[in-house]
Structure formats: C-alpha cells, structure tokens
Amino acid sequence: MFHAAFARIQVRVAHSDPVVAAGLASLLSREGDIDVLDDRIELPGVARAGRRTDVVIADYARAMALAALRASDDADRATGSGETFAPRVMVLTAHDREQDVRSALEAGVDGYVELGCASQELVAGVRHLARGSRYLSALAARRVADSMTRCRLTGRERQVLRLVADGKSNKAIALALDISAGTVKTHMKGILGKLAAATRTQAATIARERGLLAADSAVL
Numbered sequence: 001m002f003h004a005a006f007a008r009i010q011v012r013v014a015h016s017d018p019v020v021a022a023g024l025a026s027l028l029s030r031e032g033d034i035d036v037l038d039d040r041i042e043l044p045g046v047a048r049a050g051r052r053t054d055v056v057i058a059d060y061a062r063a064m065a066l067a068a069l070r071a072s073d074d075a076d077r078a079t080g081s082g083e084t085f086a087p088r089v090m091v092l093t094a095h096d097r098e099q100d101v102r103s104a105l106e107a108g109v110d111g112y113v114e115l116g117c118a119s120q121e122l123v124a125g126v127r128h129l130a131r132g133s134r135y136l137s138a139l140a141a142r143r144v145a146d147s148m149t150r151c152r153l154t155g156r157e158r159q160v161l162r163l164v165a166d167g168k169s170n171k172a173i174a175l176a177l178d179i180s181a182g183t184v185k186t187h188m189k190g191i192l193g194k195l196a197a198a199t200r201t202q203a204a205t206i207a208r209e210r211g212l213l214a215a216d217s218a219v220l
Contacts, residue, residue: 009130012037014058014066015092020115024057024092027119034126053087054130055111060100063091067108088129092122097211098143101136105144111135153194153212160187162213165204 011028013036015021029036037053056066066089090111091104101112111125117137128135136144153161156177163173170184177184188200197203207213 009034009126010037010052010054011035011126012053012056012087014056014062016059016062020059020092024122027122028126031123034123055090055126056087057090057092057126060091060093060095060104063089063109064104064107067104071108088132090125090129090135095211096139096143097209098147099211101140101143102147105134112140113137114139147210153191157187157191157194158212160184161191161203161207164188164191164200165207165213 011034013021013024013028015024025036028034056063058066066087070089088110089108090113091109092113092115093100094115096114104112111129111134113122113125113135114137117139121137125135125137159177160173163176168176170181170188173179173184174181188203191203192198192200195203195206197206204213
C-alpha cells in the first residue's frame, strides 16, 4: 500500500524489447504512486534526461551500461566535473542464472527481476529502489543464496572448465594454458568437488546451467 509520505515515483522504461517495454508501461501506469515517463530516450540519453527519474528499468545489457555510466558519474562527482546520473537501475531479463545475477550486482545494478515474475514483485521492486533499497526477485535471491553456499571457481579453474566444455583433453588443456598435465588434473579435481560433479561432462553441464562458462555472454 502506498503511503502519502513518499513522493510519486518517476519511472523510465529503457527495455530494448518494444513489447516488454509497452507491457511495463501499461502495468506501472496503473499504480497510483508511479508515473511512467513517456519521453523514452535511447541510451545514453536516457541517463541524462532533464526530467527527474527515480528508477530506470532496462534489459540486461542496457542495465549494465547504465551501471557503468553511473560509476563513471560517481568519479566525475568526486572530482567536481561532468553531469551525474542519479536514477536507480533495475534489470528485467529472461536469464536467471546465478552468475548473471551476481555479475549485475557486482556491476552496481540495484534491482534484478526476471521476466515472468509476478507483477507484484516488479512493482515492489520499483518501490524499494525508489526508496533507496536494493531488490531481488524471489528467484534471483535464491540464486544468490545458493551461490553463497558454494565454493567459487578460481580464474584458472574457469579456464580449464571452458576448455573441458569444448571437448579438450587434459593434454590439450595443458598445452593451451602452458601448464603441466598434472596441474590440469589437480584443477579438475577441485572443479569436480566444487560443482559436486562425478564426471567432466557433468561438470561442464552444471557450469553451463549456472552461467559459469559465459558470464560475458549477451542476455536479454
């Protein structure tokens, strides 16, 4: 329930999918405490529109770009130069792998909601962000919680695992990474243990499902 103590929330939709963007605008405009700004501007202009914006909702790639822009503006603010980007950033994406969620949060995104979530979750997320809090949908929160209970792969283990997923043998991996075959075996033992996998193939499958092999891949 909206309380009068809070000002109306100004939301700008910057999702790249026009159908999703239209649906967002329709959904949020029905809320009594939310105004959807109709002057949608393509990046990077969306970040520097003159009208006050509290929350920007974007697809994954745009949200990451906005987070990077805000980080740059924070640096400008510290030196007293440049314009600043104040809105809070929410991701709305079809991808819910734990690595995608973690990467977004580490980049500075404020909210993470997956396509297909309940409309109440999305609206709640907008209100949380407008009030200065971070917000994760229930599913995204579970992904992060699950990842916190596991040992994370090291950078070298990720390299080995990517090559395993490409079908490379231990000898080929050793040559590619300029390490010994024995070191590859040691890394594989660590990988299998961390992923609770019984075989190399299973480890690669688990890693794909969790997004560990393509953290930099394009997502919606």
